[in-house]
Amino acid sequence: MGPLIPNGFLSYEWNIIIAVLIGLAFGFILEASGFSSSRKLAGLFYGYDFAVLKVFFTAALVSVIGLSYMDYLGWIDMTQLYVHPTYLWAAIIGGAIMGIGFVAGGFCPGTSICAVAIGKLDAWVYVVGIMIGIVIFSESFGTFESIYNDIHLGNITLVDSLGIPASWIILSVTALALIAFFISDVVRKRVKKVFY
Amino acid sequence: MNSDKNNRHVYWNPYFGGFLLGLLIIFTFYMTGRGLGASGVMKSSVVTVVDQVSHEHTLNNAYYSRFVEEGQSPMNNWLVFETLGVLAGAFLSGSLAGRIGFRVQHSPKITVKRRLVFALLGGVLFGLGAQIARGCTSGAALSGMAVLSTGGFITMIAIFGSAFLFAYFFRKNWI
Secondary structure, eight states, rough: OSSTTTEEEEEEEHHHHHHHHHHHHHHHHHHHTTTTTTHHHHHHTTTTHHHHHHHHHHHHHHHHHHHHHHTTTTSSSGGGGGOOEEEHHHHHHHHHHHHHHHHSSSSHHHHHHHHHHTTTTHHHHHHHHHHHHHHHHHHHHHHHHHHHHHHHEEBBBHHHHHOHHHHHHHHHHHHHHHHHHHHHHHHHHHHHOOOO | OHHHHHHHTOOOOOOHHHHHHHHHHHHHHHOOOOOOHHHHHHHHHHHHHHHHHHHHHHSSSSSGGGGGGBBBBBTTHHEEEEEEEEHHHHHHHHHHHOOOBOOOOOTTSOOOOHHHHHHHHHHHHHHHHHHHHTTTTIIIIHHHHHTTHHHHHHHHHHHHHHHHHHGGGGGGHHH
């Protein structure tokens, strides 16, 4: 039956109301988890705070396991969900540039919006930076176009790429995450505390 | 313990926050068939501003022109409404915890100016990278992983891998 709006169970006007409500919950959860603090976010990269790892991977696991069960029970049709397309070089190079931006600025776009909302001026500056970055990309689109479009593999999933069933992939990712959670607690005990 | 100052940094248990975020992603896919996003609103804002300055320029630019339709504002977009909610939700959470206030957060070892310069630089890089990868940590990595998108996983590994790799060069800003 799901997804509801694309299948016409709810009229399009609801889409906007639902967008605001989903955003409200998204912002509340991120802020309450401490993601409006750049010093907490950056803690992941220096081993003094692993909130990013724990929140991010718990969310990924809950959502992928939940969606799979809902698909199995017939509540949602997984084939109708939007799968972020794979452009190999764009994903690698774009991701690598974002990583440098993350550790230099201490935010990602979603967390910077939360920090903007509670008055962090460094986040305001960060958002201005993002917009400058978008202008640079757009104005020199010709330069980036080959990276942007190279090796387009379509809307593929790990099931297509690895040729193993989804259940095994989800189980492996879950195991990896549990190991990462365990290691992060060990590391945190050994690293010098940073107060912020 | 001077509880007043410490309370500002009392956050949810990360597994609890992650669990709720996971449920929210499921709900978002169940309702709309798509995931969450964050950098999209900044792209819409840039396109809107550039379009106001010179409509001709947006039409001639190979990238901007993808996001303008005649008679439709680029701000009339799902992600823009979602982001209005994010601002309100974060403000609500910050208010309840007493975290609202204009300030620059930085390590005591660096100056405000240095923090702002690096924030701007980091933003420029993240904005650029998010356009190349067609999404940021929310839209590409997190929402991608929820549906096992190969690109989502690669982007996630690239973001965190490169951040760990380059963390050494920025250590003075944080520790």
